[in-house]
Amino acid sequence: MSSFVVALDVGGTSMKGGLVSESGVVLLTERRPTPREEGPDAAVTAIRDFISHLAASGDGIPSGVGLAVPGLVSENSAVYSANIGWRDVPAADFTALDVPVRLGHDVQTGGLAENVLGAGQGVDDFLFLPIGTGIAGALILRGEPYGGSSGWGGEIGHIPVFPDGEQCACGQFGCLETYASAASVGRRYSQRAGLSGVKAEEVVASDDPLAVEVWDEAVEALSLALATYTLLLDPSMIVLGGGLAEAGPALFDPVCTRLVKRLAFRDAPPLVPAALGVDAGMLGASLLGWRAAGRPDLGPGWTVNVRSAPLVS
Numbered sequence: 001m002s003s004f005v006v007a008l009d010v011g012g013t014s015m016k017g018g019l020v021s022e023s024g025v026v027l028l029t030e031r032r033p034t035p036r037e038e039g040p041d042a043a044v045t046a047i048r049d050f051i052s053h054l055a056a057s058g059d060g061i062p063s064g065v066g067l068a069v070p071g072l073v074s075e076n077s078a079v080y081s082a083n084i085g086w087r088d089v090p091a092a093d094f095t096a097l098d099v100p101v102r103l104g105h106d107v108q109t110g111g112l113a114e115n116v117l118g119a120g121q122g123v124d125d126f127l128f129l130p131i132g133t134g135i136a137g138a139l140i141l142r143g144e145p146y147g148g149s150s151g152w153g154g155e156i157g158h159i160p161v162f163p164d165g166e167q168c169a170c171g172q173f174g175c176l177e178t179y180a181s182a183a184s185v186g187r188r189y190s191q192r193a194g195l196s197g198v199k200a201e202e203v204v205a206s207d208d209p210l211a212v213e214v215w216d217e218a219v220e221a222l223s224l225a226l227a228t229y230t231l232l233l234d235p236s237m238i239v240l241g242g243g244l245a246e247a248g249p250a251l252f253d254p255v256c257t258r259l260v261k262r263l264a265f266r267d268a269p270p271l272v273p274a275a276l277g278v279d280a281g282m283l284g285a286s287l288l289g290w291r292a293a294g295r296p297d298l299g300p301g302w303t304v305n306v307r308s309a310p311l312v313s
């Protein structure tokens, strides 16, 4: 009988689950939708069923369960998620199995995975910044994700970059996310051009002057936020992930140039693409599962290949 953990990354729209062995072999992965419409209890039940189902696909009883969830999180409870609507759900409620469970914040758990297995291997101080529908960051300080005094640490998406700017969904004005998330880039161009539903990647690729302007503002907002982060915390590198990082040099080159320009008396940290892509959350959750099982030593040295694992759906 081989030992394994159940790992689950709970996103706003879908959940990605997997079984990960002691040596880092991803035994299988599976995806299910996150029920959001039916209220928080339905979401907790769906997670519990998914974990039981994944565990039953393994050989024996799992050694632990790791879960990456959105919102405000402690090791032992899902404190609050605006997206899903839950408040103070104890970790044990997420599983019917009598095995140790550990929870992590979704982005911080992705940052943990990039730290142990991905682009930030061997790097103690870096920022992991996935840019997707929204923007949130994981601060890796001294080799561990840092959530601050109340768990809100890392909300870089809501740093005000243009103080007199547009109002953000969060209520503040001029937030980074309002200008530079993939959703915002698409929305802002669509509004200006009188179109609807244009995607960020189309804006990046377009030579329409309105598209160039919107992209330029996104790059400007990012370089401002990253200069602030660099001056405050002096990271060794900044790992950019999420859908918008797929833009490659169209994102990295101009942000890097402007970041260098903004930092007069010190070098800019290198901007590096994330290595684990959409699997970062699930892989980070597997590390949490092993930590819950009393094996914090596992992870370093794994060569994970999620794509070779059978995808059950």
Ligand SMILES: [Zn+2]
Pocket: 157, 158, 168, 169, 170, 171, 172, 175, 177
């Ligand atoms: Zn905001």
